[in-house]
Amino acid sequence: MAPTDPMAEIRASFFVECEELLEAMQDGLQLMDDGEDDSETIHIVFRAVHSIKGGAGAFGLEALVRFAHKYETVLDGVRSGRLNVDPELLKLFFRASDHLSDLVRACRDDTDIPTAQGEHLAGELDACIAAEPSLAEPEPEIDFNPVGLKLDLDFGPDLSEETTSESVKSYLITFTPDTEMYENGNDAYPVLHALSELGDCKVTCNTSKLPSFDQLVPETSYLSWDIELLTAVDEAEINSTFEFVEGLCSFSITDSDGETPELVSIPSLEPLPPLDEAPTAPPEPISASAQPAPKPEEQRAPAAAKSVVRVDLDRIERLVNLVGELVINQAMLAQSLQSAGLSPHSDAMNGLEEFQRLTRDIQDSVMMIRAQPVKSLFQRMSRIVRESSAAVGKNVRLHTDGETTEVDKTVIERLADPLTHMIRNAVDHGLESTADRIAAGKSEEGVVRLSAAHRSGRVIIEVADDGAGIDRARVFKIACEKGLVAADAALSDTEIDNLLFLPGFSTASTVSDLSGRGVGMDVVRTAIQALGGRISIASNEGSGTTFTISLPLTLAVLDGMVVEVAGETLVLPLNMVAETMTLTETSLETLQPGLNIVRVRDGFVPLFDLGHLLGYRDRKDTYVDSVALLISHEDGRAGALIVDEIQDQRQVVIKGLDDTYYRAPGIAAATILGDGQIALILDPSDIVAQASDLSRPAPAPMKMEA
Known part of the structure; x- marks a missing residue:
């Protein structure tokens, strides 16, 4: 077995951290776009770009470092107040962030760097720098070399020439790296160099814990540093220099009793002798008695590290599969004990109940591991809105809600393409042009809203716009011209809206980069249905359109109701x-x-014979004394399905159907029951929708094929 490359693991860890930094950067930019351009928000964006640049330099990713450096320089101008944030600069920041994300992923995947776009954006950033000469500074030199004990730091400008003594404070800083910090590809030098840029400092390397050479373990961290810093910045800014190594080191920052010391020339740090010279006594660490004792309330405890373990997705998938098999075996064991005729109060049955509870807890815990917030997906949609609006020349803003809603990771990954189609459709078709919006008395800026929420055990995602709504007369005319419906067909508003999902249907008059080829909403519905979900439309002329996606929380296990129909065992989502x-x-x-209906309290709902709809048997002569299940929909509609018997309520493991099988309407997946029998998992909403066409005298059976 080939040995694992440690640098490859460190590099992979760096790119995982980059994803987190890019997410924080997008959050900060969104806050700035919403008007919260306070110093801390700007710091968040600046630190994210700075951290990406620092890590990229360690791996020699020159293109990434150079662009991040230009971006960071302009952000530093905003942070220092030398540049003002206006809408045009914010648009540039968003586009620069998109390109920075592209560069990170190109470096991660070893693909071609998007040079043309990068050169254009770099020119715009250079123009911002040229407009403010104080921002100009030399390009960074990318020359990564391991740093030993010898330190050669530039301690920055003399504060006595720039700052009054009233604004300068003296800090005592201790910095002790953990061994894990070096294992993750970090080094102490960037931290010390960042501190030196904050003001005049004296750095002392504490080698008191360094053992003799014969006892030295190369992988262990022995060194620490004591820093005396004279600076005009606040403690929060000093603390930010340790963000990239937070949780991988110990550090403390102490204000030396709040007194401003006399500004004197601080001697530079003497370099340590080369390793081949005779060892000398280690330098004396900073003595606590040499400085005033810090006040108790001014002691700063090290930041608490958040424990995070990154696990390969394949391992989680294997764990999920094993939990699925555990659920199946638990059901088999339960059925075997019940068949044996044991007393419900016997030790075996009591143990079975405890086993069932533990199985459920394990399954819930594993599902929580797979669950992720939709925030990362929504952030990707922000970029789609920017690019789409620029392509069609519209001014569009994206509003998001429910970003913390958690969904199965598999659902998030497979939802990206459908949402992209829907967002582009909303920008291109849903929203009017600027002139039309003004003529209609609306604001020049169109709004697309993207929201997510948990409802009735499912995830509901909505894509809404404040455009003109669906022109149903035009939709019906185009459908007739394409031969999709008969010219004399009497369709309801909902049925006309659903014509948008037909293959080959498009309302675009010309073919553009975004639309007009008849490919889009049919792909969206197919992708949503493949996830076990449904999509519906609600539109009001003149006020906009809302697309609603309903998805299962997970694609692994569900709570089901086991029923019997014409001798067949079926499962419906509970x-x-x-x-x-x-x-x-x-x-x-x-x-x-x-065509029957059933009275439910103060209303009526349509009644459907499930056995007849699935082609298992003919329609019954009478349904008196039959069992019916009332099915609810997210849009408020309802229907009742007739079954022969309700057997049980249990957890079932979802087994997807292979594409080689006939995709019968209303059949979502399959499962294995406790007796080893295979049962189909139904999609009741699809069954009711297929059977609700009242233009036919009776619902036509949906034939099942093997």
């Missing part, structure tokens, strides 16, 4: 069953042969 009922003569009404 969260879609609002209630069960036994039909009576007084509750049943027949509108026409084959």
Whole structure:
């Protein structure tokens, strides 16, 4: 077995951290765009870019470092107040952030660097720097060499020439790296150099813990540093220099009793002798008695490190599969004990109940490991809005809500393409042009809203715009011209809206980079249905359109209701069953042969024979005393499905159907029951939607094929 390359692991860890930094950068820019341009928000963006640049330099990623350096320089001008944040500068920052993300991913995947876009953005950043001469500084030299004990630091300008004594403070800083800091590819030199840029400082390397050469363990960290710093910056700014190594070191920052010391010339740090010379006594560490004792309230405790373990996704997938098998075996064991006729109060049955509880807890915990907030997905959509609006010449803003809503990681990954289609559709088709919006009395800026929330055990994602809404007359005319519907067809508003999902349908008059080729919403519906979800449309003329996506929380395990229909065992998602009922003569009404409705309190809902719809048997003569399941929909509609018997309520493991099988409407997946029998998992909403076409005298059976 080939040995693992430690540098490859460190490099991979760096790119994982880059994703987190890019997310923090996007958050900060969004806050600035919302008007929260306080110093801390600007610091967040600056530190993210600075940290990416520092890590990229360690791996010699020259293109990434050079662009990050230009971006960082302009951000530093905003941070110091030399540049003002205006809408045009914010747009430049967003585009620079997008390109920085592209550079990070190109370096991670070893793909071609997008040079043309980078050169254009670099020119715009250079123009900002040229407009403020104080921002100009030499390009960084990328020359990464391991640093030993010899330190050669530039201690920055003499503060006595720039700052009054009233604004200067003296700090005592101790910095002790952990061994893990070096294992992650970090070094002490960048931290010390960053501190030196804050003011005049004296750095003493404490080698008191350095053992003799024969006892030296190369992988262990022995050195620490004591720093005396004279600076005009506050303690928070000093603390920010340790952000990139937070949790990988110990450090403390102490204000020396709040007294401003006399500004005197601080001697430079003497370099340590070369390693080949005779060893000398280690330099004396800073003595606590040499400085005034710090006040207790001024002691700063090291930042608490958040414990995070990064695990390869394949290992999590294997764990999920094993938990699925555990659920199946638990069901088999339960059925075996019940078949044996044991007393419900026996030790075996009591142990089985405890086993079931533990299995459920394990399954919930594993699902939580796979769950991730949709924030990263929503941030990607922000870029889609910027690029799409620029392509069609519209002024569009994206509002997001529910970014912390957690969804299965697999769902998030497979939802990116459908959402991209929907966002582009909203910008291109949903929103009017600027002139049309002004003529309609609306603001020049169009708004696209993207939200996520948990509802009834599912994830609901909405994409809404404040545009003109769906022109149903035009949609119907285009559908007739394309031969998708008959010219004399009587369609409801909902049915006309659903024409948008037909393959080959497009309302675009010309082909552009965004639309016009008849590919889009049909792909969206197919992708959503492949995830076990549904999509619906709500539109009001003149006020906008809302697309609603309903998805399962996970693609691994669900709580199901096991029913029997015509001798077949089927499973329905439990969260879609609002209630069960036994039909009576007084509750049943027949509108026409084959079309029945059932009274539910103060209203009526359509009644569907599940066995007939699935092609298992003919329609019954009467449904009196039959069992019906009331199915609820997110849009408020309802339907009742007739079954022969309700067997059980249990957790089932979702097994996806291979693409070689016929994709029958209403069949979402399959599962293995406790007795080893394979049962189909139904999508009740799809079944009701397929059977609800009242233009036919009776619902046509959906034939099942092997």
